[in-house]
Amino acid sequence: MTWKQLFSSSIGRKFTMGFTGIFLILFLIVHAGLNACIFLNDHGDTFEAAAHFMSHNWIMRFLEIGLFAGLITHIIQGLMLWMQNNKARPVQYQFNQPSKNSKWYSRSMGILGTLLLLFLVMHLSHFYVQTKMSLYGFAPEKTPADGSHNVLFYEMKEVFSHNWIVALYLIGVISLFWHLFHGFQSAFQTLGLHHKKYSPLINKAGLIYAIIICLLFALMPVSMFMGWIA
Amino acid sequence: MEHYHMNLTLKVWRQKNNAAQGKLESYQVKDISSEMSFLEMFDVLNEQLIAEGKEPIAFDHDCREGICGMCSMYINGQAHGPWQKNTTCQLHMRAFKDGDTIVVEPWRSKAFPVIKDLVVDRSSFDRVIQAGGYISVNTGNAVDANAIPIDKKDADDAFMAAACIGCGACVATCKNGSAMLFVGAKVSQLSLLPQGHPERETRVLNMVAQMDKEGFGNCTNTYACEAECPKGISVANIARLNAEFLKAGLKSE
Numbered sequence: 182m183t184w185k186q187l188f189s190s191s192i193g194r195k196f197t198m199g200f201t202g203i204f205l206i207l208f209l210i211v212h213a214g215l216n217a218c219i220f221l222n223d224h225g226d227t228f229e230a231a232a233h234f235m236s237h238n239w240i241m242r243f244l245e246i247g248l249f250a251g252l253i254t255h256i257i258q259g260l261m262l263w264m265q266n267n268k269a270r271p272v273q274y275q276f277n278q279p280s281k282n283s284k285w286y287s288r289s290m291g292i293l294g295t296l297l298l299l300f301l302v303m304h305l306s307h308f309y310v311q312t313k314m315s316l317y318g319f320a321p322e323k324t325p326a327d328g329s330h331n332v333l334f335y336e337m338k339e340v341f342s343h344n345w346i347v348a349l350y351l352i353g354v355i356s357l358f359w360h361l362f363h364g365f366q367s368a369f370q371t372l373g374l375h376h377k378k379y380s381p382l383i384n385k386a387g388l389i390y391a392i393i394i395c396l397l398f399a400l401m402p403v404s405m406f407m408g409w410i411a
Numbered sequence: 412m413e414h415y416h417m418n419l420t421l422k423v424w425r426q427k428n429n430a431a432q433g434k435l436e437s438y439q440v441k442d443i444s445s446e447m448s449f450l451e452m453f454d455v456l457n458e459q460l461i462a463e464g465k466e467p468i469a470f471d472h473d474c475r476e477g478i479c480g481m482c483s484m485y486i487n488g489q490a491h492g493p494w495q496k497n498t499t500c501q502l503h504m505r506a507f508k509d510g511d512t513i514v515v516e517p518w519r520s521k522a523f524p525v526i527k528d529l530v531v532d533r534s535s536f537d538r539v540i541q542a543g544g545y546i547s548v549n550t551g552n553a554v555d556a557n558a559i560p561i562d563k564k565d566a567d568d569a570f571m572a573a574a575c576i577g578c579g580a581c582v583a584t585c586k587n588g589s590a591m592l593f594v595g596a597k598v599s600q601l602s603l604l605p606q607g608h609p610e611r612e613t614r615v616l617n618m619v620a621q622m623d624k625e626g627f628g629n630c631t632n633t634y635a636c637e638a639e640c641p642k643g644i645s646v647a648n649i650a651r652l653n654a655e656f657l658k659a660g661l662k663s664e
Contacts, residue, residue: 182616182663191591191629192619192656262629269521269588269628275424275435276514278488279586282638288586290631367632373654375647 194262199371201255202364208248213397222410225334232333263291286359293360300353307340341405350402354395361391415445417509423468424516429524445505452504469528477501480576484529485516490580490639498641518583521626533579535625542621543614544597546606565603572599574642581636587628592636594622595648602655612659619656
């Protein structure tokens with residue numbers, strides 16, 4: 182079996198989804214942890230130092246290539262699987278009751294993923310494109326009105342001062358929660374781990390992980406909008 | 412349980428042949444006993460249709476004991492109807508009440524083309540089995556059954572997987588039309604036992620390749636298959652299939 186045969190097979194494609202999924206799950210821990218520094222309420226000093234460290238060393242920049250590669254692979258592979266799965270049932274049931282045998286979020290990974298992708302486009306345009314443009318000298322660095330050097334922190338306060346953006350972020354976080362809740366345990370099943378002792382632990386860990394990550398992410402725009410963070 | 416009679420409205424998928432356009436047709440059946448099986452109720456309906464000079468409804472059935480895997484009806488939006496761990500032939504009319512409307516459709520999957528009405532062609536499953544769902548045994552005297560020691564748990568797991576009757580409810584139920592519960596069970600029942608070891612790696616690679624060729628979809632772990640399987644085959648078999656396939660695929664040249 183060649184590499185091509187392996188990764189274009191049904192289980193090979195599932196493996197790619199699960200593997201990149203776990204990689205993105207790990208990334209979210211770093212992302213949420215780093216951003217949670219804003220909750221120290223030190224005018225974003227710690228957060229800004231951490232963000233500066235992440236964007237100004239080549240190891241992190243190199244890992245970022247891997248992050249985008251993983252993300253794009255996850256999206257493209259997901260789309261390809263979705264198209265294949267649609268072809269597997271050309272004539273739909275006239276009457277179907279899927280809620281009798283499975284959870285809605287497990288059947289909605291494609292829709293949840295699409296919502297996340299739309300969210301991501303907005304999110305990157307808010308915080309990624311501008312920072313990278315100024316990092317590489319394509320755009321002038323924004324200077325905060327209060328004269329501090331915490332550019333990204335200032336940017337966050339600015340973006341999260343609009344209630345509709347906060348609402349869109351909350352929709353993104355809710356989509357993320359259900360996507361993670363199914364995706365976490367699903368990834369282990371796909372990688373071949375199903376065990377009487379371990380699977381219940383993995384399911385619980387997935388739920389706890391999804392709650393913590395999404396709660397942290399939801400609190401960021403909300404606390405900035407409400408003015409809980411100076 | 413109290414015995415009662417009921418009048419029902421049936422909406423049944425009628426399709427002349429594979430190429431024809433099908434549609435749901437409505438029928439009335441009267442005085443159906445709650446002690447009848449679902450297929451017996453269909454027999455009554457067919458007698459009625461024949462008496463009226465109409466074409467009876469074609470449907471698959473064989474043992475009517477829940478062990479052959481031949482019956483295959485999608486009843487009220489569920490494979491084999493509303494009861495758990497149950498085949499269509501073992502579904503009884505006490506699951507319904509007087510005045511109910513019941514929608515009956517065939518399994519819907521690209522790999523299970525409709526032959527007529529509720530009958531689908533499941534030979535794609537046979538081709539998956541032919542691709543590797545066997546063990547090679549030399550001819551001659553039968554070997555002593557207890558000559559090879561087998562761990563009790565492995566024997567139990569293999570037996571549980573072997574309970575699969577190949578009815579196709581997993582494919583019919585899965586939103587992706589995936590056959591991985593079936594293939595997982597068939598790979599597991601052999602790979603767990605020493606007799607299945609010589610062909611362990613080629614088996615899983617060939618069976619998965621055939622499964623993909625037949626046009627089944629990809630598993631997204633909704634576990635609907637396990638919930639609807641008349642034999643309660645566990646999705647642990649899908650995880651085992653994944654692990655067996657990845658190990659064999661990475662090792663193979």
